[in-house]
Amino acid sequence: MTSQAKPIIRAFFDEPTNTVSYLVADPATRKAAIIDPVLDYDHRSGKASMKSAEAILAAAREAGYAIEWVLETHAHADHLSAAPYVKLKTGAKVGIGEHIRDVQKIFRPVFNATDVSGDGTEFDRLFKDGERFRIGEWDVEVMHVPGHTPADIAYRIADSVFVGDTLFMPDYGTARADFPGGDARSLYRSIQKLLALPPETRLFMCHDYKAPGRSDYAWESTVAEERANVHLKDGVSEDDFVAMREARDATLPAPLLLLPSIQVNIRAGHLPPPDANGVRYLRIPVKLVA
Template identity: 65%
Template sequence: MVRAFFDEQTNTISYVVSDPATRHAAIIDSVLDFDQASGRTATTSADAIMAYVEDEALTIDWLLETHAHADHLSAAPYLQQKLGGKLGIGRAITQVQDVFGQLLNAGAEFVRDGSEFDRLFDDGDQFEIGGLQASVLHVPGHTPADMAFVIGDSAFVGDTLFMPDFGTARADFPGGDARQLFRSIRRLLSLPPQTRLFLCHDYKAPGRADYEWETTVIAQREANVHVHDGIDEDAFVAMRQARDATLAVPRLILPSIQVNIRGGKLPAPEANGIRYLRIPLDAL
């Protein structure tokens, strides 16, 4: 069973995936509320997930991150403390940690070996959610560390794809690569045609009234405006690079990345009891 939670402030969809037979579940791409102007965090979004888990009497086995998000802070540590479960992400998170560790001038205490996470997934890894079998696909391009989680007849594809009328993710972040993204998407679209694809974001394409986040492989192959069948790699790369050149830096990239590369853990309080985030000037 899949239950979606939409956070309109960041256009992010989080998911709880559960096995009805055993009541075991995984939480994918949770959101910690963050008001940039005041620097305040809140757990409203995460608490809605927690309430659902408790109402359904679910046992959380996993807290999964499809990648280190640049548009919201992860609530995984908060949910893990409340509900248990192991925190997992792709092994290439170490590449992202290294790039942004340098940008943020992180000290020697930031080891950059992925040890903030309980499990670093490799391509092809398999795991279980109760009686559900899950497998992992490494789908880099948006970032080096993007992973898709294939669970039953569904795939949770992170930021690789949007709804068919909106297209595909950007590939201009450090370590991103439009050619890799195309190949990763084609890999996802080689899954069985009726595979349900659950997306991490929706921004409502022009003319569409409602937010949407579930589609299928066949729908993407037939109608994705950027990468439907018949679009070749060179044409996609040219389109993606031209489009990315027009996009603004995500509003929350600096707060999000420095928290998410640490597994969602907030910085430790300093001597005055206050936590601080770093904002590098003139660096992006």
């Protein structure tokens, strides 16, 4: 534990994907981690850049931080990860939950991605539920919070928890659970695990979409505030939550970047291997429907 009461946390919001990435640092040692970095990818042109990742790295350089970790909360379905670029520039290790193996096995046949291991070796570290590691002198606890996907994890650092895609801001609700391997009942139980933390615990979201009536983006709440979440308040039972979540999910369109994101993110942010002509391609499975 450092002499500081809290780690330094800086958020970076990517409006095209409504994603929040975080730079988390120990002020005593200047060691730091980047959580859920975004690769800027234009689906219409196929062009990509590292603008968002560079903004985080520039902030780290200016503050004198040494990036030790790139931490993924899960294999995202709405943005491509910039983890390989951060690793290239800093030497950081890339970590994700151990159940990424399940996600790889689900999606490997979908994309005929024969290069994908299925054992998670594309990543440097696979975290187990309850495992601990360090960012500088700060102790980090891993919490397995499945439901959105089988592999979702949250990172608890002191009084702060980076919840990934489990919860949104209290006025917006909770994550969808209809992706392959997702499960609304598991999501409810994962959320209860988070809400059992002390009420003053700070929760940092991975996304925000501005709830109706709210003019600004927001991504930080507390356990106490989330206990009044619009999807959870008034003692909503597990069965009621599951019924609500499944009905709501049935109305939601697929994320714009679902297909490219999954292909890249199950490879720890790497593009598929090049074809014989030296070009890398993202696959779009097509299923004809009568």
